[in-house]
């Protein structure tokens with residue numbers, strides 16, 4: 211089948227990987243390695259403004275919560291952060307910010323960082339530049355409207371983002387933040403599994419991915435917070451952990 215072979219050779223690596231991803235898209239939620247995001251869509255290719263961990267010296271790490279604000283769950287996470295005197299970074303969905311502006315404002319008022327996680331959580335890797343820009347811009351506007359804060363970090367849903375799409379984020383002043391510890395709390399494996407996965411994988415410089423989306427994560431945070439403190443980690447929000455990408 212010479213034609214097939216020629217096409218195969220001409221196919222760019224990324225296009226091939228994307229085809230693989232599309233072929234598998236219906237199978238399951240994305241499966242991430244314990245210590246890094248899935249690389250199948252090329253999202254971990256080198257880009258100076260993509261990060262998946264912070265400084266490894268000292269004992270700091272970052273707690274991040276995606277997919278909120280979620281009434282009924284985010285309040286519980288905030289209460290435990292306050293109880294343990296910790297600060298986190300919340301990667302917010304713009305449409306949920308518009309639905310719960312007071313809860314969004316409370317996140318900022320309690321000293322946490324807010325960041326951009328798109329307007330309605332699409333897979334950006336397959337979208338046009340204009341559509342990606344709309345997802346990011348609308349979310350910036352929603353967060354600014356609710357809190358007065360302009361986010362400087364963005365996290366692509368599912369980690370699905372192409373290297374060249376980084377310039378769209380950069381034009382909006384957004385660095386692209388991945389993660390290094392993924393307990394897969396979105397699959398609801400149980401609060402004790404979530405906590406033990408986080409505690410066994412955390413190390414200095416880790417960026418821990420959690421979701422203020424399901425009650426299991428809220429159930430897990432007291433054990434996560436007390437366990438990190440016992441291990442002498444200092445959880446810090448992005449502004450003091452990795453700073454701003456374009457400052």
Ligand SMILES: [Zn+2]
Pocket residue numbers: 276277327331367368
């Ligand atoms: Zn998400």
